[in-house]
Amino acid sequence: MMPHELLKVVALVSVGAHPVTGRPRRAEQDARAVELGLCLAGKHLHLLHAGDAESEALRGYLGMGLAEMTVLQQPLHADILPALGSYLGATDAQLVLTGSQAEIGEGSGMLPYLLAEQLDWPLVVGLAEVESVKGGVAQVLQALPRGQRRRLQVRLPFVASVDSAAPKARQSAFGPAQRGQLQSQKVAVVEDMLLSEASMQTARPRPKRLKVIKAKTGAERMRAATAKASAGGKVLTDITPEQGAEAIFALLKEEKVLR
Template identity: 35%
Template structure:
């Protein structure tokens, strides 16, 4: 099976230097575990960061040169249409640019593929031409999805860790500069619609804290233990107590 891993230059969280995003290194490991012919595809203005993928187990990487701020979508779509991979693995979203996470979906739309998000494990399905994908959900839950090939799969941070970086493998791997003919992407729908400025950190709402009333009331609600308290039952026999607790938990939808 032909597998393409989509790569992009990421930002180091501290220094801001270009690195290979962790999710994309994990995507390489996931693709290798599946077997088949694995190759990388990236659209970037310079190979910094992206080239590290060769050290993480990728044998071949195609790099499409772009100019700074160019939309990579049409170039990637044209290259993928030429290659025709069965499976495209990608991270959740690029780093350093718009970061809307639309590229995997837009590629799938352009090439007529299906999309499955947040994979932690992939294995061949029981029927031919399908894959069985384990999807990560919040709170440790999982979902097994059987989907038809070809498709785009994005990788979740809970996927198995990336292969360790190997200098020898990075030297042996081939990095090819690739040229594709593609119509230029649609220009920004309304340039200057949004003001670009330095990020300001904003606090999140405190879970359980009151949101109404004056500031003093909210502070009291946030710091006092539980306010007026709840139901207090004394002098119950253990059976009555157990019944009450189970009824309450069932009422909350906790007990299935």
């Protein structure tokens, strides 16, 4: 799609961390959101960050060819959601793009959901492409597993998160990155209640169900690799809540989730 100069697009960006060295950088998914935004709105794309305007890593986004970025000044452990929500609510933004999950901090991936809820806008998860925008309605492609795409019609304004299905971010150039302006704005700071009482611990890798390969021929392996993850199980209809709860309880026992 050609750059749509009338569409007001905002990309939310965060400071990322390199997976090997942990050095600050532009976050991979956020950069993809910026790339999508640049394809949609060109130089009119509005970059927004809530955090520290002194972070040099933010310049990585400016290096993609943007002259400035708005930074809502927030301390490290603040809840940035109210600040973002009230800022976006007051602008005429029509499309807010975010990554799916931050690379540092909580990284819960909840921000797009909570933000959409606060703004009372629709949310598209896994946006892959915006095909057209006509009469206040956008036709977009949503990425599903195994390369599938779902075509959606969404009314503006809406929030969309991108993941690795969105186009890869362009190279960040040093010159524009140095010249770009980080426009800092003072906004109200809300303390993150959860963070103030909870403690952080390093994530452990999630347990994975071992995949036992039963296939004997190449064709079978191919089928197993390309087949949809079969859900199995059964569909229970017309039962009482108690019966349903018992069925779930029995399944959890069977799967050894409960002992």
